[in-house]
Amino acid sequence: MTGPADNVRLTISLRVNGELIERETPVRKNLVDFLRDDLGLTGTHVGCEHGVCGACTIRVDGRSVRSCLMLAVQADGCEVVTVEGLTASGEIADLQTAFVQRNALQCGYCTPGMLATAADFLASERPRSRDAIREFMSGNYCRCTGYQAIVDAIEDVARARAGQDTP
């Protein structure tokens, strides 16, 4: 972002994927740009930059948020988990396998956001129907797959985690 506060910088400290980080950052830098450019965590993608596409979805203090709608300085003192962190912890290993098996990605641009949102769905108490999955995922855009395969993959994992066979 360029603008009036370009030269103003602040030092922030936050935990990213479990690791304590202290960095100086321009006050108007978006969290997603901070994660990608300063920390090299390029798993989080930037699509629309106004909250609509979901490609930049990450977890802040246990809740999923759009990292394009937060400034890096607002994450000071927060616990941030990106798709790299979700991968390292093994929380979404089954989901990632299901995405591959169901062909739920083509170009892969939307995938990190899809995984982060799907992880949220699977951690919630919501009903496991396809309609519920579609509704929950409706804030994430995919320009390739047509969504069917993504819903298939999430449904597989929901069933497997509930101890049911996949159809």
Next chain:
Amino acid sequence: MPMLNMRVSSPAALIDINRIETLRGIEDRPDCVRVGAMTRYVELQESAVIRAHVPLLAMALPLVAHVAIRNRGTIGGSLCLSDPAAETPACCVAAQAQIVLAGPSGCRTVAAEDFAIGLYETERQPDEILVEVLFPKAVSGRIFFVDEFSRRKGDFAIVGLAGSIRDKGSTVNDPRLVFFGSDNRPILAHAAAAAIDGRPWSDAVRQAASESLDDDLDPMDSIHASANYRRRLAKVLLSRVITRALAS
């Protein structure tokens, strides 16, 4: 943030109010429910106090955007932004909420009904901050409703309707109808309400309500929907919502 990202706005100073604790929280007071401006949608959605005393808001929240947006978006932000299609400001009008603003010369209270004055324009002066919203507690014996037409689940409404009627069998009683998405701000539909108040919900009354709505609404034209289309949808919505409310 979208306004900053799209360079629509580039203010010299930006104040982060996230850490002002007194702007947060849902409080069950004897005479009202107090909601701090920084209270997030997700907190409202998870609140038993809101479910019990401001049922209309509880019903509307699932219609607002998506989980990741509701995890960050606040009631104060929504009211101050004053998007004409937003559900929350319309529910505040329908629920007869009071909005508390603080400025250099102290606090003042504005009825939600008078708060939005134009497209993205509110009563709030540039040197004022929205502090809290006070909701009168819902009285028993009223039926609340909110519904909307949107292109996809979670999208802003093309036209929406929030409100309530008194529970009186098959007769419409004391309706309060607030349309959003149609005009440049939430509209309290006085004429349509007068046309149906105290009447049985017959085809003739339904027709009269539809016609009166033309006096209440002055729908916007946009790439998403023409004014005529919005007017038509508002009528369909009114008919459906009242029919459903009476059947409940």
